[in-house]
Amino acid sequence: xxxxxxxxxxxxxxxxxxxxxxxxxxxxxxxxxxxxVQVKNGHLENVDRSDIFGFSVRAIADGAWGFAASxxxxxxxxxxxxxxxxxxxxxxxxxxxxxxxxxxxxPVTATYTTPIEIDPWKLSFDxxxxxxxxxxxAMKQAQPSLRTTxxxxxIWREEKLFVSSEGADIAQTLYETGASIAAESVGNGEQQIxxxxxxxxxxxxxxxxxxxxxxxxxxxxxxxxxxxxxxLTAKQCPQDIRTAVILSSNQLMLQCHESCGxxxxxxxxxxxxxxxxxxxxxxxxxxxxxRYGSEHVNIAxxxxxxxxxxxxxxxxxxxxxxxxxxxxxGIFVGYLMSRETAASMGTVSNGTMRADGWSRLPLxxxxxxxxxxxxxxxxxDLIADTDDGIYMDTNRSWSIDDRRLNFQFGTQVGWEIxxxxxxxxxxxxxxxxITPEFWGSCDAVCSESEWTMWGTPxxxxxxxxxxxxxxxxxxxxxxxxxxxxxxx
Amino acid sequence: MGExxxxxxxxxxxxxxxxxxxxxxxxxxxAALTRFANAAIHQNVVSREAELRVRVVRGKRVAMVTTDRLxxxxxxxxxxxxxxxxxxxxxxxxxxxxxxxxxxxxAPSAFVERTAETTPLDRARAAKQLxxxxxxxxxxxxxxxxxxxxxxxxxxxxxxxxxxxxTTSGAELAALGDEGxxxxxxxxxxxxxxxxAGCAREAIEKAKAAQxxxxxxxxxxxxxxxxxxxxxxxxxxGSQLTxxxxxxxxxxxxxxxxxxxxxxxxxxxDPFDPQGxxxxxxxEGQPSQRLTLIxxxxxxxxxxxxxxxxxxxxxxxxxxLPPNPFQPSAPMHLRLEPGDQTREDLIRSCKRxxxxxxxxxxxxxxxxxxxxxxxxxxxxxxxxxxxIAYPVKNFxxxxxxxxxxxxxxxxxxxxxxxxxxxxxxxxxxxxxVPPLRLAAFTFTGATQY
Numbered sequence: 014x015x016x017x018x019x020x021x022x023x024x025x026x027x028x029x030x031x032x033x034x035x036x037x038x039x040x041x042x043x044x045x046x047x048x049x050v051q052v053k054n055g056h057l058e059n060v061d062r063s064d065i066f067g068f069s070v071r072a073i074a075d076g077a078w079g080f081a082a083s084x085x086x087x088x089x090x091x092x093x094x095x096x097x098x099x100x101x102x103x104x105x106x107x108x109x110x111x112x113x114x115x116x117x118x119x120p121v122t123a124t125y126t127t128p129i130e131i132d133p134w135k136l137s138f139d140x141x142x143x144x145x146x147x148x149x150x151a152m153k154q155a156q157p158s159l160r161t162t163x164x165x166x167x168i169w170r171e172e173k174l175f176v177s178s179e180g181a182d183i184a185q186t187l188y189e190t191g192a193s194i195a196a197e198s199v200g201n202g203e204q205q206i207x208x209x210x211x212x213x214x215x216x217x218x219x220x221x222x223x224x225x226x227x228x229x230x231x232x233x234x235x236x237x238x239x240x241x242x243x244x245l246t247a248k249q250c251p252q253d254i255r256t257a258v259i260l261s262s263n264q265l266m267l268q269c270h271e272s273c274g275x276x277x278x279x280x281x282x283x284x285x286x287x288x289x290x291x292x293x294x295x296x297x298x299x300x301x302x303x304r305y306g307s308e309h310v311n312i313a314x315x316x317x318x319x320x321x322x323x324x325x326x327x328x329x330x331x332x333x334x335x336x337x338x339x340x341x342x343g344i345f346v347g348y349l350m351s352r353e354t355a356a357s358m359g360t361v362s363n364g365t366m367r368a369d370g371w372s373r374l375p376l377x378x379x380x381x382x383x384x385x386x387x388x389x390x391x392x393x394d395l396i397a398d399t400d401d402g403i404y405m406d407t408n409r410s411w412s413i414d415d416r417r418l419n420f421q422f423g424t425q426v427g428w429e430i431x432x433x434x435x436x437x438x439x440x441x442x443x444x445x446x447i448t449p450e451f452w453g454s455c456d457a458v459c460s461e462s463e464w465t466m467w468g469t470p471x472x473x474x475x476x477x478x479x480x481x482x483x484x485x486x487x488x489x490x491x492x493x494x495x496x497x498x499x500x501x
Numbered sequence: 502m503g504e505x506x507x508x509x510x511x512x513x514x515x516x517x518x519x520x521x522x523x524x525x526x527x528x529x530x531x532a533a534l535t536r537f538a539n540a541a542i543h544q545n546v547v548s549r550e551a552e553l554r555v556r557v558v559r560g561k562r563v564a565m566v567t568t569d570r571l572x573x574x575x576x577x578x579x580x581x582x583x584x585x586x587x588x589x590x591x592x593x594x595x596x597x598x599x600x601x602x603x604x605x606x607x608a609p610s611a612f613v614e615r616t617a618e619t620t621p622l623d624r625a626r627a628a629k630q631l632x633x634x635x636x637x638x639x640x641x642x643x644x645x646x647x648x649x650x651x652x653x654x655x656x657x658x659x660x661x662x663x664x665x666x667x668t669t670s671g672a673e674l675a676a677l678g679d680e681g682x683x684x685x686x687x688x689x690x691x692x693x694x695x696x697x698a699g700c701a702r703e704a705i706e707k708a709k710a711a712q713x714x715x716x717x718x719x720x721x722x723x724x725x726x727x728x729x730x731x732x733x734x735x736x737x738x739g740s741q742l743t744x745x746x747x748x749x750x751x752x753x754x755x756x757x758x759x760x761x762x763x764x765x766x767x768x769x770x771d772p773f774d775p776q777g778x779x780x781x782x783x784x785e786g787q788p789s790q791r792l793t794l795i796x797x798x799x800x801x802x803x804x805x806x807x808x809x810x811x812x813x814x815x816x817x818x819x820x821x822l823p824p825n826p827f828q829p830s831a832p833m834h835l836r837l838e839p840g841d842q843t844r845e846d847l848i849r850s851c852k853r854x855x856x857x858x859x860x861x862x863x864x865x866x867x868x869x870x871x872x873x874x875x876x877x878x879x880x881x882x883x884x885x886x887x888x889i890a891y892p893v894k895n896f897x898x899x900x901x902x903x904x905x906x907x908x909x910x911x912x913x914x915x916x917x918x919x920x921x922x923x924x925x926x927x928x929x930x931x932x933x934v935p936p937l938r939l940a941a942f943t944f945t946g947a948t949q950y
Contacts, residue, residue: 056592083549107625107626107628138586286538287675288673372548373548413862
């Protein structure tokens with residue numbers, strides 16, 4: 014955990030900022046250690062370890078915001094960066110239309126460390142890489158015709174110190190572990206992929222190495238290898254039909270991320286992301302009354318839940334982790350907020366300001382935004398309860414408009430459901446819809462036993478760009494009358 | 502930081518390497534971005550960043566360590582850690598060794614001192630100019646003004662030394678009315694010539710015309726694409742014009758070099774284009790070659806880095822990104838060659854078509870077929886009888902990009918310089934693209950705005 018050296022520099026920077034005229038300032042020191050390892054086609058192709066350390070100062074002067082950052086950890090540089098942050102704030106005031114105001118937060122002295130069972134940094138390198146090499150071998154053994162196999166992990170440790178001119182002093186150490194495998198096949202004019210346990214790069218949690226071990230790659234590697242090859246000759250997903258769709262847990266989590274997590278960001282709703290990330294159909298006048306989904310839809314904002322990538326002690330404004338609701342019984346009831354946006358709504362922040370390392374400004378980001386479990390039993394129970402439809406599993410493609418209404422997703426694999434049974438495999442499944450109509454068509458969410466906390470370590474937002482790590486719990490759910498198969 | 506300092510860092514790293522081969526890559530940036538929304542600056546950042554990436558090779562074992570501790574002890578520690586990691590890393594039998602020293606051709610300078618000296622007040626004044634212009638037209642403004650300096654240095658134990666400083670500046674404006682918006686962007690290596698007024702004029706005039714959009718049925722439409730939208734097509738297709746994409750069986754030109762793959766367009770990668778973001782070398786310090794990737798619709802070449810070239814028995818074209826297994830190479834200076842028509846000519850030649858300002862949230866649906874889905878955004882219009890007739894509500898499209906270029910009916914004569922966001926922590930790519938008129942583009946859905 015960062016200590017007295019960084020704390021002294023932080024206080025020096027804050028003193029300089031105040032002397033220069035800042036009415037508020039905070040300093041963040043962040044040291045991030047990451048190890049990324051990728052095995053491709055059975056060979057360890059990439060070992061990349063990084064240790065990045067720096068600090069930033071955020072200041073309000075003349076009623077406007079400034080920010081400056083540097084990796085040079087000296088007293089002179091602390092002075093320079095603090096003074097620059099104030100200069101930048103004064104320049105911002107050139108267009109000011111009102112003074113920046115912050116909602117109250119109690120300044121605390123506190124520490125927080127992610128609870129982990131197995132510290133991945135204390136394992137031998139061989140122990141970590143063996144997991145990947147064994148999984149890669151299992152995929153290739155099951156299906157020698159695979160064009161490409163991949164296996165990867167990432168371990169992450171971030172030490173943070175937040176000190177504010179209001180008196181906050183918060184030190185945190187966050188751990189993350191992620192791992193995934195992928196099988197890719199080519200042939201028959203097709204290119205297909207299956208990944209496990211999540212989609213894309215990897216699934217990740219705030220956790221130790223126990224998270225990499227829980228997925229049982231040895232058992233699942235042959236299965237995804239078989240599915241990747243089978244997809245080459247699988248039946249094409251029906252084109253432009255309407256039917257019931259059951260989304261897997263890992264697909265529903267991305268559906269939630271894109272069509273609920275982003276539109277409940279209050280900065281979007283207030284227009285401050287209008288040029289880039291976009292705005293939101295969930296405007297403030299809709300808070301507390303807008304029907305976002307059916308009564309089966311309950312979406313929580315919870316940065317206290319163990320394991321989520323949005324789980325921490327305090328956000329990057331020193332606001333403690335909270336739990337609450339974005340959608341309750343289908344009604345839109347809550348935003349993700351910063352201290353400044355909360356003040357504009359006459360409330361207090363729920364602690365969602367997060368920065369991508371030391372060199373970036375904290376932004377409103379998802380913490381853990383999760384579709385909470387329903388009462389539909391297991392996935393097999395839900396399929397058994399469905400006469401006709403398609404089960405879609407694991408994301409392959411995702412796109413949504415800048416107000417978060419019109420979306421289109423593709424999954425890696427689908428299966429027809431006929432008379433309560435999963436039957437024929439489908440390739441290239443896609444579905445599309447309009448957010449509130451889609452969630453309004455949800456008539457069942459599986460129970461707690463099917464609920465998994467997923468993690469997306471690749472959420473982009475902001476200019477300059479930032480990569481956010483967000484958590485999303487989800488269980489499989491069913492949606493009626495969905496438009497499926499918009500492309501061949 | 503300057504060439505001498507970056508060379509010192511590289512030399513110190515290589516001196517501490519214990520291995521058969523070593524490589525030091527330094528990326529240093531001073532980046533500033535002034536962001537505004539609701540016609541006021543709300544995020545205003547300045548950041549000094551510098552990273553050293555040390556790659557160590559022992560036989561077929563390779564490891565890399567990155568640090569931003571650039572004092573002597575920090576450099577030594579990173580080099581030693583990479584060396585130790587390379588001792589215990591499993592062998593990669595496909596690794597072909599680090600590339601050697603090759604003479605670099607001179608490239609035009611991409612550095613402008615005036616950009617490096619830009620102050621917070623300079624950027625704030627430009628932002629105010631954009632906000633004030635929008636307000637005068639009863640529009641709200643969101644966007645940014647930026648300036649940055651980026652230095653790259655690569656040195657290896659095999660004699661490689663490459664250094665390049667570059668500056669960029671940018672202005673972006675989304676002009677927003679109650680019922681419609683429009684977008685414009687300008688980029689320049691020289692902040693002093695950054696066309697802020699032109700950016701404001703383009704976005705505001707288009708935003709005025711974009712109010713109260715009407716419904717237009719989705720379906721397959723002829724289109725005129727502004728350069729912002731064309732850039733998206735070129736970026737997606739460019740990502741498949743690599744040796745790795747061909748090797749992995751996901752490229753639309755795989756097995757088709759010498760064959761017609763799209764319409765009458767020519768796409769080159771030109772690292773020496775003085776109107777782009779020129780740089781003579783790649784991220785392994787190898788000379789970047791000017792390549793014609795697609796010539797009048799015929800696939801001619803793909804780009805390689807050293808390792809993909811070694812593995813596939815091809816020639817390294819000098820297009821390496823920082824070492825990574827997913828995208829080790831890319832065409833980084835793409836230019837879609839101009840035609841002979843103005844933007845207005847392209848519009849005038851349409852009986853019925855859709856004018857698209859830009860695409861948004863575009864994602865692969867099927868890489869091999871180059872099928873992409875995404876939205877139109879910030880200024881979509883119906884063209885009727887050669888004129889922009891009225892604004893239309895935004896569409897979702899699902900379209901094979903190389904099929905779309907297959908129906909190229911006209912290419913604009915003016916090229917626009919555009920940059921993507923940062924990749925691997927640096928500004929690595931630039932695009933110069935014209936507007937295009939395409940015969941068919943498939944819109945598969947519509948929005949309510």
